[in-house]
Amino acid sequence: MDNLVSQLFRTEFRKIVSVLTRTFGLSHIDIAEDIVADTFLLASETWGKKGYPDNPRAWLYTVAKNKTKDYLKRNSLLKKKIELDLKKEGISSELIEIEISNEIIKDSELRMMFAICHPSIPIESQTGLALRILFGFGIEEIADAFLTNKETINKRLHRAKEKLREEKIEFELPGEQDISQRLSSVYLILYLLFNEGYYSTSQNALIRKDICFQAMQLAYILTENEKTNTPELNALIALMCFHSSRFEARMRADEIILLEEQDNSKWDYHLIQTGEFYLNTSAKGKKISKYHLEAAIAYWHTQPNNLDSKWSTILNYYNLLLQLEYSPIIALNRTYAVYQTYGREKAIQEALKLNLNSHHQYHALLGTLYSNFDNALAIEHLSKACELSKSENEKRLIQNKIDKLKQEPN
Amino acid sequence: MMIFRMAPMGDFQPTPEQMQESIKHWQDWIGSIAAQGKFVSTNQLSFTGKTLKPGGVVTDGPYAEIKEIVGGYIIVKANDLDEALSLAQGCPILFVGGHVEVREVIQLNP
Numbered sequence: 001m002d003n004l005v006s007q008l009f010r011t012e013f014r015k016i017v018s019v020l021t022r023t024f025g026l027s028h029i030d031i032a033e034d035i036v037a038d039t040f041l042l043a044s045e046t047w048g049k050k051g052y053p054d055n056p057r058a059w060l061y062t063v064a065k066n067k068t069k070d071y072l073k074r075n076s077l078l079k080k081k082i083e084l085d086l087k088k089e090g091i092s093s094e095l096i097e098i099e100i101s102n103e104i105i106k107d108s109e110l111r112m113m114f115a116i117c118h119p120s121i122p123i124e125s126q127t128g129l130a131l132r133i134l135f136g137f138g139i140e141e142i143a144d145a146f147l148t149n150k151e152t153i154n155k156r157l158h159r160a161k162e163k164l165r166e167e168k169i170e171f172e173l174p175g176e177q178d179i180s181q182r183l184s185s186v187y188l189i190l191y192l193l194f195n196e197g198y199y200s201t202s203q204n205a206l207i208r209k210d211i212c213f214q215a216m217q218l219a220y221i222l223t224e225n226e227k228t229n230t231p232e233l234n235a236l237i238a239l240m241c242f243h244s245s246r247f248e249a250r251m252r253a254d255e256i257i258l259l260e261e262q263d264n265s266k267w268d269y270h271l272i273q274t275g276e277f278y279l280n281t282s283a284k285g286k287k288i289s290k291y292h293l294e295a296a297i298a299y300w301h302t303q304p305n306n307l308d309s310k311w312s313t314i315l316n317y318y319n320l321l322l323q324l325e326y327s328p329i330i331a332l333n334r335t336y337a338v339y340q341t342y343g344r345e346k347a348i349q350e351a352l353k354l355n356l357n358s359h360h361q362y363h364a365l366l367g368t369l370y371s372n373f374d375n376a377l378a379i380e381h382l383s384k385a386c387e388l389s390k391s392e393n394e395k396r397l398i399q400n401k402i403d404k405l406k407q408e409p410n
Numbered sequence: 411m412m413i414f415r416m417a418p419m420g421d422f423q424p425t426p427e428q429m430q431e432s433i434k435h436w437q438d439w440i441g442s443i444a445a446q447g448k449f450v451s452t453n454q455l456s457f458t459g460k461t462l463k464p465g466g467v468v469t470d471g472p473y474a475e476i477k478e479i480v481g482g483y484i485i486v487k488a489n490d491l492d493e494a495l496s497l498a499q500g501c502p503i504l505f506v507g508g509h510v511e512v513r514e515v516i517q518l519n520p
Binding site for chain 2: 338
């Protein structure tokens with residue numbers, strides 16, 4: 001595909017599939033997907049031969065609309081069923097009209113987000129389906145992002161679509177009563193996908209960046225509707241901005257550079273400012289969500305190390321975060337904050353209480369805490385970390401540390 | 411459940427800095443329990459309150475008559491009382507003359 005087509009695919013695929021799903025219903029989302037894929041294929045061929053149309057976006061919508069009408073002409077059974085459904089809703093349906101306006105597109109996108117992030121679908125399927133429909137990713141790209149093969153992804157998507165049918169999930173915006181719970185599910189998927197892009201061990205840096213970017217785009221869409229624009233969402237966006245600001249600084253060739261070793265001048269300060277704006281906007285209401293706390297931690301990480309209150313503030317946010325939700329990684333990060341706030345001895349004491357012997361990060365942390373204090377113990381823990389780690393890059397990083405320690409006089 | 415008890419502090423009013431320091435100690439101690447995945451919930455209790463006695467008699471906080479008051483509680487996950495006791499180590503109430511009562515919670519509807 002040429003550049004413009006692939007660019008439009010990323011931004012318009014989700015929109016057109018969502019609009020067509022209004023007509024076909026979620027149980028026939030496959031048809032909408034196929035029609036849009038065909039439309040882009042035709043665009044690629046036609047534009048390659050004849051050059052770009054005046055308004056490529058409008059061209060796509062018109063072609064998709066016509067293909068939909070043709071499809072329904074050929075499949076009179078499906079057409080009758082759709083007309084019957086419309087009649088039940090009291091809409092006369094002599095001619096199925098496919099309406100496309102900015103409002104309809106925005107509304108359809110929102111409905112699609114709520115449908116895909118429905119709590120009755122397993123999380124794994126939600127993330128796969130979101131990458132496919134909402135992010136416009138190809139099967140191969142999804143497989144690459146999840147470090148698995150195309151077959152697994154195809155099966156996962158198939159199951160997800162089956163679930164959409166089985167659970168009879170409606171293509172609609174949730175009512176007042178469920179909206180806050182349903183929004184939590186949408187935020188969670190955006191958060192998980194962003195993290196997948198940010199922390200994934202996939203070698204493909206472009207795809208990883210793209211996942212983060214698209215997750216942010218969807219989050220921005222949610223700010224445009226007053227029902228979906230909550231303090232929690234603003235905190236989530238702030239978190240994404242602070243993390244993204246370090247994208248360039250944290251990668252060198254194929255390895256990840258730890259925060260404290262990053263070159264600050266490579267941080268994106270514009271994104272940090274945007275993050276600060278959303279963090280301020282998020283400071284409303286009574287609820288402090290995990291996104292608020294994680295965003296606050298990420299914010300403080302952008303502050304200089306010589307700031308007195310930096311680490312004790314970060315420690316406090318980790319304390320609160322763990323009370324909301326326990327996770328081994330957060331527990332380990334908290335212990336690092338204890339180290340920075342209270343020093344080595346207290347941190348080792350706290351680390352030994354964690355009971356995370358099977359985690360390589362636990363041993364890596366103890367390796368750091370014991371370094372230049374009890375090097376024999378440090379090497380022991382680092383070796384254990386090396387043994388348990390599954391990433392070649394990480395093994396190499398840890399091995400470097402071991403080699404360095406072995407050269408030091410103890 | 412751990413119940414934090416201490417003698418009423420009378421007219422003692424901590425300075426904002428002392429308050430902050432105290433909150434920090436409590437948060438670090440609770441954070442340490444949460445970092446072990448053993449935290450369930452916690453609440454601090456205010457020093458004001460009323461007491462209802464039989465016969466509909468209501469009195470303001472009974473603190474003048476008793477030697478100690480309950481300042482708050484935390485519920486943790488522990489396999490037995492001994493484990494809960496070891497989690498209670500370092501509780502900030504111990505450093506201001508109070509003590510921690512460790513009790514097992516019995517569920518009413520097993």
